[in-house]
Amino acid sequence: MKLSLVFGLALTAAAFLIPAIMVEKPQGDIMFAEVPAAVDESLPEDGSRQGETGEDGKQPLREEVAHSVFDSNTVIRLQTDEGIISISLRDYLRGVLAAEMPVTFEPEALKAQAATARTYALYRVDRGGVHEGADVCTDYSHCSAYVSDELLREKWAGEYEEKAARIQTAVDETDGMVIKYGSELIDAVFHSTSSGRTEAAVDVWGTERPYLQSVPSRGEESAPRFSGSVEIPTGELRELLLGVIPLADLSVPVSQWFSDVVRSEAGSVKSIAVGGETVSGREIRALLGLNSANFTVTAGESKFIFTTVGYGHGVGMSQYGANYMAKTGSTYIEILEHYYSGVTVESYAAP
Secondary structure: OEOOOOOHHHHHHOOOOOOOEOOOOOOOOOEEOOOOOOOEEEOOEOOEOOOOOOOOOOOOOEEEHHHOHHHHHEEEEEEEOOEEEEEEHHHHHHHHHHHHOOOOOOHHHHHHHHHHHHHHHHHHHHHOEOOOOOOEEOOOOOOOOOOOHHHHHHHHHHHHHHHHHHHHHHHHOOOOEEEEEOOEEOOOOEEOEOOOEOEOHHHHHOOOOOOOOOOEOOOOOOOOOOEEEEEEEHHHHHHHHHHHOOOOOOOOOHHHOEEEEEEOOOOOEEEEEEOOEEEEHHHHHHHHOOOOOOEEEEOOOOEEEEEEEOEOOOEOEEHHHHHHHHHOOOOHHHHHHHHOOOOEEEEOOOO
């Protein structure tokens, strides 16, 4: 019998990690800053454009805008904890890239992430959404994670110039490049670590996306969260399960609590019976705080052990898989074309 968990609606709302974005202008319109393409600009402090020096008196890292025409001239409205700010797409991507991918990753992996983040943002700007007065926010559970230049200076300290330059290069060398399926921007979801094969969107969210299919992803075994485990005392697990699956029959031996597992091609649990009640693997993952829905269960009288492979929902580009591809000679375009089936990587054509 199918059962909807208490948190099922919340999971559905977060299905692609993000809702769409509300814009003040009609859907499909993108604001362009009045910045000459040949003018030299400094990077922002805390997401906004500054003068020759930041508030701390330090000289910001400088780049020629000629290397970043589209991103520099495209303005998005960003919802932060302090309010809504207007920021160039270039500066926004810099903050997203710093927050979403290790800066030590290979240059081509960083470029793949930059193109993915750009596509991710513009896809939502084009479609409108739920942020009143803003296009995107800094909450990773809604949009993309983002870190300000001010915090990067504090975090990286003496390594700031070198690390900021790596990120800026990845953004500028992919200026305006996006991922399309046919003539449309894709919903460029990504995750940290796959199980060795990515998940198809239909297996995770029940929504078919022709470009989000299951593909092999090599070289991730050394990723920090490729494998993991969670141990839960049997009594505590009983309370957790009955709290959201009250009809589950857990009077049976513990070895029979979980049964009838249905897995995806990549190995994630699509559905599983808990005390005779069928729920999704995603629901179990959320309830127990597992790294992924690709898990196995070891039952014991005193405790249960949930062993996971991979980290994240598993759909789209794997960041650690992308880094492995970059290490073995793939370009960022080859990386993107591998993880997103049937796509092209091309310059964004503004409406």
